[in-house]
Amino acid sequence: MSIPDKHKKSYNSLKSWYSESNPSERNELVELIIIGSGTGTPSLRRGSPGLVVLSDSTKLLMDSGPGALRKMLEVGITYQDPDLLLYTHIHPDHVSDLVPILFACKYADLPRKKDLLCAGGPGFKSYFEKLNGVYGHWIAPQSYQLTVKEIAQEGLAYRDLKILSKPMAHISESAGYRIEFKDGKSMAVSGDTDYCQNIIDLGFEVDLLVLECSFPDGKKVEGHLTPSLAGRIALESRCKKLLLTHLYPVCDQFDIVGQCKKIYQGEIILGEDLLRIKS
Ligand SMILES: [Zn+2]
Ligand SMILES: [Zn+2]
DSSP, X not given: OOOOHHHHHHHHHHXXXXXXXXXXXXXXXXXXXXXXXXXXXXXXXXXXXXXXXXXXXXXXXXXEOTTHHHHHGGGTOOTTSOSEEEOSOOOHXXXXXHHHHHHHTTOTTSOOOSOEEEEESTTHHHHHHHHHHHHGGGTSOSSSOEEEEEXXXXXXXETTXXXXXXXXXXXXXXXXEEEEOTTSOEXXXXXXXXXXXXXXXXXXXXXXXXXXXXXXXXXXOTTSOXXXXXXXXXXXXXXXXXXXEOOOGGGGGSOHHHHXXXXXXXXXXXXXXXXXXXX
C-alpha cells in the first residue's frame, strides 16, 4: 500500500525542516502563525491555543494545547523546530501538548538535536517537575539540552528577542508577554485574562496586540474577555493592530469584530487556525 501524497508531504516537510541548519535563511520578517484560535471546548473550526512566532533568529511556540503538535505540521513546523516554548498558564487547553512534544523529541529516527528552552510564569518549574514525576525518562531529553525557566518580571533576553512578562487576571500562575524584536517591532500576548492594567501596560503601543476574546458581549465569564473589553484594552494600550483569538464556539454566532469595533477603531483581525500575520 502506498502512502497518500498528503502524508508524504508532512513526512518530507519533517525531514526538510530537520535538515535546515540556518533559521535566518527563512525570512527577515517577524511572522505570527495561529496554530489554534479556539479553547478547550472541542470545535472543528478552531483548535486549542497555539501561536508560532518566527523572527530571523528564533522560532517560538507560545502555548501548545491539545492537537497543536499535529496542527503545526500543516505549516511545516515540527517538534524539531521551536527554539523556545513559552507558556501563558497551565490550564490543559494551553499546555497539554507539551508532553507529546517532549516525547516526540525522543523519536529514534529523527531525535531532536538543538537546545530547547521551555518557560512559563510563576509555578511553571514546579508544574514541570510534577510532569517529570509522572513521565520520567519518557520525556527526559537524551539528544538535546533542555532548560526549564520561570520568566520573572525583569524579563528574559533570548537571542534577538526581549521578553517581558506580567501576571494576568485569570489564575495565579498566568502570565502575559510582550516580545520586542531587534528591528524595533513588538507584540504582546495576553493568554487568558480578564480586563487588567497589566495587559494594557504590556501592550503599550505595540505593533500587534493578541488578546483572548472568549465570549461575546452579554455572555461574559469571569477571568475572560469579551469583544468590548478587548476593544477597551486595545484603545487604552494604543496598540497598532489587534488580533482576537481564544474564541469559544459561541463566538462564531456573533459579530465579534463588530462588537469590538464599537470601542476600538484600529485594525482588528479575527483569529482563524493557520492564519499568518507578517509584521
Ligand atoms: Zn484557555
Ligand atoms: Zn485558562
